[in-house]
Amino acid sequence: MLSVAAVRKRGAFTLDVRFDLPTPGVAALFGRSGSGKSTVVNTIAGLLKPDAGRIVHDGSVLLDTQRQIDVPPECRRMGYVFQDARLFPHLSVAGNLRYAERRAAGSAYVSLDAVTGLLDLGSLMDRRTHQLSGGERQRVAIGRALLTQPQLLLLDEPLAGLDGARREEVLPYLETLRDHLSIPMVYVTHDFDEVLRLATHIVLMESGVVVAQGEAAKMSLDPHLRSLSGPDQVGAIIEGVVLGFDSASGLTKVRVGHGDLHVQAKDLAVGTALRVQLLARDVIISTQIPRHLSVRNCLAGLVTGIQDDDLGSDLVTIDIGGAEIVARITKAATRELSLTAQMNAWALVKSVSLRGHSFTLPAPATTSAASPDA
Amino acid sequence: MMWLTADESEALRLSLSIATRSVAFNLPAAILIAWVLTRVRFVGRTLLDALVHLPLVLPPVVVGYVLLLLFGTHGFIGSWLQKVFGLELIFTRNGAALATAVMSFPLMVRAMRISLENVDRGLEDAARTLGARAADRFATITLPLMLPGIVAGVITAFSAALGEFGAVITFVSNIPGETRTLPLALYTALQSPGGEHAAARLAGLSLGLGLGGLLLSEWFSRRVRRMLGR
Numbered sequence: 001m002l003s004v005a006a007v008r009k010r011g012a013f014t015l016d017v018r019f020d021l022p023t024p025g026v027a028a029l030f031g032r033s034g035s036g037k038s039t040v041v042n043t044i045a046g047l048l049k050p051d052a053g054r055i056v057h058d059g060s061v062l063l064d065t066q067r068q069i070d071v072p073p074e075c076r077r078m079g080y081v082f083q084d085a086r087l088f089p090h091l092s093v094a095g096n097l098r099y100a101e102r103r104a105a106g107s108a109y110v111s112l113d114a115v116t117g118l119l120d121l122g123s124l125m126d127r128r129t130h131q132l133s134g135g136e137r138q139r140v141a142i143g144r145a146l147l148t149q150p151q152l153l154l155l156d157e158p159l160a161g162l163d164g165a166r167r168e169e170v171l172p173y174l175e176t177l178r179d180h181l182s183i184p185m186v187y188v189t190h191d192f193d194e195v196l197r198l199a200t201h202i203v204l205m206e207s208g209v210v211v212a213q214g215e216a217a218k219m220s221l222d223p224h225l226r227s228l229s230g231p232d233q234v235g236a237i238i239e240g241v242v243l244g245f246d247s248a249s250g251l252t253k254v255r256v257g258h259g260d261l262h263v264q265a266k267d268l269a270v271g272t273a274l275r276v277q278l279l280a281r282d283v284i285i286s287t288q289i290p291r292h293l294s295v296r297n298c299l300a301g302l303v304t305g306i307q308d309d310d311l312g313s314d315l316v317t318i319d320i321g322g323a324e325i326v327a328r329i330t331k332a333a334t335r336e337l338s339l340t341a342q343m344n345a346w347a348l349v350k351s352v353s354l355r356g357h358s359f360t361l362p363a364p365a366t367t368s369a370a371s372p373d374a
Numbered sequence: 375m376m377w378l379t380a381d382e383s384e385a386l387r388l389s390l391s392i393a394t395r396s397v398a399f400n401l402p403a404a405i406l407i408a409w410v411l412t413r414v415r416f417v418g419r420t421l422l423d424a425l426v427h428l429p430l431v432l433p434p435v436v437v438g439y440v441l442l443l444l445f446g447t448h449g450f451i452g453s454w455l456q457k458v459f460g461l462e463l464i465f466t467r468n469g470a471a472l473a474t475a476v477m478s479f480p481l482m483v484r485a486m487r488i489s490l491e492n493v494d495r496g497l498e499d500a501a502r503t504l505g506a507r508a509a510d511r512f513a514t515i516t517l518p519l520m521l522p523g524i525v526a527g528v529i530t531a532f533s534a535a536l537g538e539f540g541a542v543i544t545f546v547s548n549i550p551g552e553t554r555t556l557p558l559a560l561y562t563a564l565q566s567p568g569g570e571h572a573a574a575r576l577a578g579l580s581l582g583l584g585l586g587g588l589l590l591s592e593w594f595s596r597r598v599r600r601m602l603g604r
Contacts, residue, residue, distance in 0.1 A: 047499050073502045080503035086496050089603045090518045099514070103505035130603035148504050 002027075002152065002184065006043050006053035015039050015050070015208040021201055023058065023152070023184035028195045028216075030228065031205035037188040040205070041154045044186065045080050046073035057152060077105060079145030079153040079183075083160050085137040087129040093140050094125040100147040108149050110181065115143045118180070119173055135166040139173060146183070153177075153185045159194060174198055192229040196237060196277055196355040204228065220277075221317060221326050223307075231311055235279035236325040237355065242272040251296075254352075258321030259299035263352045277353045280315060283327035284348040287337050297349035299325065303341055306334060314339075318347050325349075378579075382572075384551055385559040386579065392467055392555060393535035396475035397528055400482050404527060405517075408486035429541075430480045438544025441473055445545075469546040470553045474538045478531040485530055489523020490516070522598045529591040536583055556580055 005018040015036045021027040029037040042048040044055060046062065049070070055063040062071045087096050101112055116122050119139045124132065132140065138158050145153060158174075159167045171194070177183065178198060187198055195202060195216075202219040204212040212224045219225055220237040240254040240261065251262040254274060261276065268274070290298060301320035309315045314334045316327045325347055339345070378386065411423055429437050445452040445463045455461045463469035493516055501511045517524075539557040546553040548562060560576040563569035 045503055047502070073499075074505050074507050076503075077505075078503060080500070082496065082500060084496070086494075086500035088497060088501075088515065090521075090601060099501075099506075100504045103510075105505055128603050144504065 001056075001058065002044075002186070003054070003056045004040065004044060006040070006050035006055070008039065008043070008048070008050040008053075013208060015043075017205070017208070017210050019203050019210050019213050021184070021186065021203070024182045025200035026178050026185045026187055026198050027201040027203055028199035029186060029188045029203050029205060030192070030195050030199075030225075031190065032228065033190055035205040036208040037190075037205055038156050039208075041080075041156050041186060041188055044152075045078050045154055046071065046076050075105070077148070077151045079148050079150030081138070081141050081145050081153070081155040081158045083157040085141040087132075087137060087140055087144070089129055091129070092125070093121065093127050093129065093132070096129065096140060096144050097121070097125075097147055100144045104147060104149040106149055106151075110146055110149065112147060115146050118146075118176060119143045133166065134162045135169040138162070138170050142173065142177070146177075146181075150183065153183050154188075155185060156188045157190070158187075159191070160189070171197055192233055196275070217323065221315070221324065226309070231309070232281065233279070234309070234315070234326065234328065235277050235282070236323070237275060237277050238323040238325065240274050240276050242268045242270055242274065244270055256320065257299065257301070257323040259301075261297050261299070261349065261352055263354060265354055275355045277355045278325050278349055279351070279353070280326045280328035282350040282352075283325060284350065285316060285318070285327050285329055285333075285337065285339070286346045286348060287339070287343065288346070290346055290348060293348065295348045295350060297352065299347045299349065301325070301345060301347060303339060303343045303345050305341060306339060316345075318345055320347065381550070381559065382575065382579065385554055385556050385576070388467065388470075388551070388553075389536050389555040392471045392474055393532050395468075395471040396478060396535045397482075397532050399471065400475050400479050400531060401524075401528065404479060404482040404486055404531075405524070408483050408490055408523075409512075409516075411483070412487055412490045426483055427480045429477050434477060434538070434540025435544050437476060438473060438541040441469075441476065441541065441545040445469065445472065463546075465546050465549060465553065467546075467552055470542050470555065473541040473545045474535040477538050477541050478534040481534055482527040482531040485527030486520060486523045489520040489526070492523075493519045519602065522595055522602070525594045525598055526591065529587060529594070533584060533587045536587075537580065556583075 001023055002021045006015060008015040017040055029040060031037050039048060043050050043053065050065065052065045053063055054065070061069050062076055063069060088099065091099060097112060097115070119142060121140060121143055124136055124140065129137065142158070159170055162170065175198065178185065189195060199216045202213060202216050202225065203210055204222070204224050212219065212222045217237050217239060220235065226234050238256050240256040243253040243255050243260065245252050245266065245268070252265040252268050254261045254263055254276065256276065263276065299320045301318040303316060304319045304324065305317045306314050309328065312331065313328050314331055316329060316339060317324050318327065327347060407426060411419065443449055447453065447456070447464060452463060455463065461468065463472055497519065498511050498515055501515045506514065537557055539561070542553060542555065543558060548554055548558045554562065556576060556579065560573055560580070563573040563576060
């Protein structure tokens with residue numbers, strides 16, 4: 001567990017945050033530019049001093065202004081991946097990696113070879129840093145941070161400087177880290193797509209304060225997140241498990257809650273855990289068992305809430321058995337269907353987006369052996 | 375050196391030796407002062423900055439005179455040095471090296487400061503998160519990144535040291551074989567009747583040295599820039 005409490009006043013901007021993150025897992029610090037996200041990670045890293053605060057990670061106190069404890073950044077054992085990579089220009093890629101390796105403290109849990117394999121750095125080793133593309137730079141920066149054998153990995157908008165294609169090139173590596181190494185990560189971003197792909201926990205920030213936080217799946221319906229992600233991105237993020245592949249239709253059957261979804265996907269092994277996003281605008285509600293419809297995906301559930309979305313529509317949440325999904329319908333429809341809480345309802349899903357493959361929470365820190373070929 | 379006369383090669387050797395010693399003496403001090411002036415905020419920083427740069431704006435004769443006052447036989451520091459170390463500066467090549475060092479110090483500090491200001495503090499922060507402590511960071515990140523400035527500073531200071539005239543002649547006089555460096559020899563030749571030919575040869579020698587220094591400096595800084603990937 002990482003507990004952070006920090007107050008820092010500079011000019012007109014006041015940062016005042018307090019949150020607890022379960023570890024391991026990926027906590028996304030999500031918010032607009034200037035909301036204080038980077039200040040928070042810099043404070044966790046020890047590069048910025050808060051006026052008052054306390055930071056405790058897995059029982060070790062890193063900062064406590066009341067007790068005058070302030071572990072310097074070089075002793076905090078935090079890996080930091082900066083937005084601009086910050087590779088050392090006078091060293092080669094291998095030199096950058098070894099720089100970290102030589103200064104690593106504590107027990108080593110990931111070797112240079114493992115990192116090289118995990119991030120595909122083998123062919124880059126002899127290159128100078130200015131010969132790397134943006135995506136390669138970030139991969140090297142991630143590898144370098146990992147080689148300090150960190151207890152926590154901080155990533156400050158590592159993909160913000162990259163275009164769409166380069167971003168796609170790095171994202172799978174981050175997913176690999178999340179799934180195969182049990183290093184807890186704090187991931188700063190203002191890109192909702194990255195949150196959907198990576199986060200297990202979301203901390204929402206606005207003008208220097210935390211406005212909401214919680215598990216990714218539970219946060220997906222939070223009104224603050226709604227206002228940040230925009231009305232078209234409103235939707236449930238739920239975890240599912242692959243049941244099988246139907247070669248005739250080319251669809252993969254995924255179990256979510258009590259129901260099944262058929263999604264366009266191939267090459268997913270039975271039992272693979274995935275994360276799917278059901279956008280509220282793609283969900284239709286029926287109060288009777290629907291028949292004779294073109295829509296293939298239908299989930300039965302119980303209405304748990306109806307709330308105004310501040311844009312003239314209603315957001316209806318439906319429990320489909322251990323998971324909640326949400327549908328956006330007009331107020332007129334709510335009236336005509338006389339929708340109320342605890343009613344049986346059927347959700348017709350027009351489209352399902354896969355958000356990240358093989359999403360598994362790393363086992364709680366038992367053995368931290370990392371294997372790149374897992 | 376067969377194409378030089380005995381006097382000429384003596385002046386050349388003396389110049390090179392004095393310049394080398396002044397640069398070697400200045401190098402660590404200049405790095406320290408450049409670092410202090412760039413990175414440390416303290417009361418009196420502007421005063422220190424002005425003191426360091428004073429030799430640039432003062433007539434060299436004044437610098438030589440102040441050195442005489444401080445390091446002369448009866449000077450505050452000079453008498454102490456003589457008593458404790460038996461070190462005599464006045465009228466010696468050590469004294470010439472000191473005068474040259476003082477005169478070229480600001481050139482060295484300036485070059486280093488500029489390159490130190492260009493060192494990305496973010497890289498030092500990155501090194502910090504990788505577990506590098508202060509001295510380690512300075513040696514492995516800051517110093518290599520300010521190398522262009524160090525190279526430029528050393529070469530500029532060395533060239534200036536070869537040509538230092540006023541402070542040297544005022545402080546340690548013009549003694550053949552001890553303090554008569556190239557510019558002093560050139561001056562002496564010009565003062566003596568029929569010395570035009572000798573003066574021209576010495577001037578040519580100085581020219582060659584200067585040009586060589588500039589070319590060397592260019593070659594070095596290109597190499598360093600390539601090393602830093604710029």
